[in-house]
Amino acid sequence: MYLHGTSKINALGHLEIGGCDTVELKQTYSTPLYIVDEALVRQRCREYMDAFKASGLAFQVAYASKAFCVMAMCRLAEEEGLSLDVVSEGELYTALQAGFPAQRIHFHGNNKTMDELEMAIEAKIGCFVADNFTELHMLQALAADKGVSVNVLLRVTPGVEAHTHEYISTGQIDSKFGFDIGNGSAFEAVELASRSLNLNLLGVHSHIGSQIFEVEGFQLAIERVAAFSADVKERLDVTFKVINLGGGFGIRYTDEDTPLLVSDYVRAITDAVKQYFAGIYTQLPEIWVEPGRSIVGDAGTTLYTVGTSKDIPGVRKYVAVDGGMTDNPRPALYGSKYEAMLANRGNDAAEETVSIAGKCCESGDMLIWDAELPKVQSGDLLAVACTGAYNYAMASNYNRIRRPAVVFVHNGRGDLVVKRETLQDLISCDVIPERITKEPSYK
Template identity: 45%
Template structure:
């Protein structure tokens, strides 16, 4: 019997996707260029990135291991910068996707600005030498300390997210004798087609100030009345992992109508419009993300069209790609430990990481592409599930994939498109030390974030 066939008369709806396992790929060893980093290749059967094989990387840095293709990251940052350059638009890299001091420097060197959403992210950006005026600060619950620090260092843009924040920031700015430039985050009511937990523009959620309830209009009035805040524009973010422009078109239309209302009621032409990020990437073959040039052309055309319809000058546009830059340039390398064949269902392949280094599958039901990385396999494709070592049945890295039947303990596997939201959301669940982050480029590697040790875990436990 096939290791992934159903026994006669038996159903396994709880473990197989809709009772129908996916079809095996034509070639288990092929690396889809839309999913894997630009420099990823197979050399002698082994996956290499940046000219270095995963076996050498694992031997030097251990596993699990986050590997970043530096040239790929920089190229994607440049693609966004160049796509929006002709329109004079601002491109902010969304640091929440992946932020280290080296990554912040790459962003700065490639001509982008940087978006942060906490005091910790701001500290990393400043430690990396990013000029404060090139930083934008988000957050639905910025603390007094975070706002005070942002005002003190002269953060370029602060995105206001609540009435409490208006009062808080006004008081802190007055105390420091400064006038920070701010945008108001507007909830447009446009919801991108995405998971509930990453949809951010419908009214019933924690972010922003609603157009529909009048909260956004009230926020504009309050900021304009402040002598210590300078309102320069509006901000909108409609969701994540978006593959089409329909949601942006509707959001831009509603924001432009609101800009018209602000002009009519207050005589103010707000000069900036930040349309946020959320642009999708390819996680699995068949995903078809938009190219930066196409995104830029579509967004600019939408805003220009809407402004013309409302007889408004076109504001300066900003966008915030994070995943779209960091996601495809990263892979995670794991070592295979236990392999369990559940007869008639699938093979469970356990690796030395899991939900502590990639929570997205458990949290969002995210899909990933994985391949045997240290060699090519000779066996037939076997329906498998890549799982971690944590004491949770939901500790799944890749829910449905095919791996060769001769997979064995000690092999290395690599999961693609893990550059975004894996390191940044990593935890110490079950007291696992978090993996190292290394950059590869031109046949050389270097540590960006060192691997945690048990001593690191114990250092904060004061007993």
């Protein structure tokens, strides 16, 4: 397994992250356990901030909280000078409860409810990223009713299909997101928003996909957004102050992944903005981006305890752990691949090929196929790398399995940021109607 950030094998042969021995973390917090390398998260934040500062452009880096949204992460993002991208009332509430400045919150989503819009307006968030005409009309009506003006970006689809999984590709024409530039709906949305008395149109938003390893898609999207901006300026005399280019910057999960440096992505984006917008605006627009996975993805490690195994001679050996698709549904959803190691035997050489199975009552609950590991024994600790993004965020209680705890590790200290769910938590929202008695209905 590739060791990211502060991860290393210590003198005891144990995996150590943030100066904390994972064997000791297991003893303290049990497993499954999400471990977040705080130093690496902060490093990634600073890489984005430093790269944009070097560009000379005005900018905002907004952490895409859907990747991993807990109050401690919101607070960390604030400390590092980032803005915040939320997509639901739950993420917005989490951010506000963490004390994140509302004016630096951007609200995304293709189906925001009236209650969500009202909550965000009352919180005085910084910007709404409007996704459709229904939302624009709802925003206008709500803002007018409250006698306020709200900042808006229009999400547009530039017709760029990134080299990514079809379920996480969002910039092409056939997408549930945004106003299409090609068919004229984006222009119509600009016309509507710019004439609305209670909507302050800042600019447009473009997101082309996720887990992207090249810059050509971003450059092409910028070229098309610039051409659209020129058309809007000429025909409507509307100038965009902000161009939001979304996120989607890839990370390394396995040897198959070849992400660029953060500085390479940012340089390509800012150079393209300078190239394509120079002839349109006398003052270049402010550039916003929304990294999520690339900030927290490789900073996360999930720790499991090995339980049972099943060896089918000539076919496969299954090794089961005490978690699975409830704490990491990505392999089942996307066919995502991960690397792993035995955290308690970090110096042992690989001896066998095994497939890591989860404990859910689903044949598809597989975390890793064909992992090369030392001879695995019951009670070993399995560490799976790069689980910081979309693992806790997508975790479920399928089979009524409790969601794991989350620990931030830094300079030899482990801090609990999310408690492990209790059995009582699982039934805390359950209600038994009075008409359902304890007496059997059959005789």
